[in-house]
Amino acid sequence: MNADIGALGGVDPHDVLGVRRGASPQQVTRAFHREALRGGHPDTGGDAYAFRRLVVARDALLAVRTSPGGGTPATPAAAPRAAETDRRPPHAPGPVRPAPPSSDASALPLIVLLFLAFVVIPHVLLAIVLVVVP
Incomplete structure (x- = not known):
């Protein structure tokens, strides 16, 4: 899981995205895009904290679908915590990407x-x- 589920403040990720339990990864992704288009994305004037909650909820639900060994679905407790691996604050920019080659x-x-x-x-x-x- 790339995001800390604690950023949701105890709210169920299903409620944040508005999907039912057992939703497919495609349904989770569509719900994430729908909520981001409704004003959750900072580039469209949305709140960065609200968008971060959407990202955390999406990552939490998609991480439940896959397991590290490919067997049974993993639980959020089995997934690595982002707080242990990623110490950046939620508003920090991502990794720096190299510039595209010059023409x-x-x-x-x-x-x-x-x-x-x-x-x-x-x-x-x-x-x-x-x-x-x-």
Whole structure:
């Protein structure tokens, strides 16, 4: 589980997302997206704390569906606690992602081609014309 279930304040994750017990992972994911679109996402003007609760509830319900060994479903107590592994506060940014590769390398052949077309070729043609025409 990536989030601390204690962030829900004792509220059942099913109630936070509005799904019934035994809901499929697809239903949990759809409920999470529905609640995030209703104003729970900070990018759309929602509250960051409310969105964090949605994320915690989603992660808790999806973690119950899978177990580390692939056998019976794991319980939230069997899943590793985020408080033990992740000491960042809920509002801290995630890991820093590297910048995408620059497109300057793909522009180099175009620059060389344009240089040849507008500078070198006209000068060569002008030199030929001056030599041939007396």
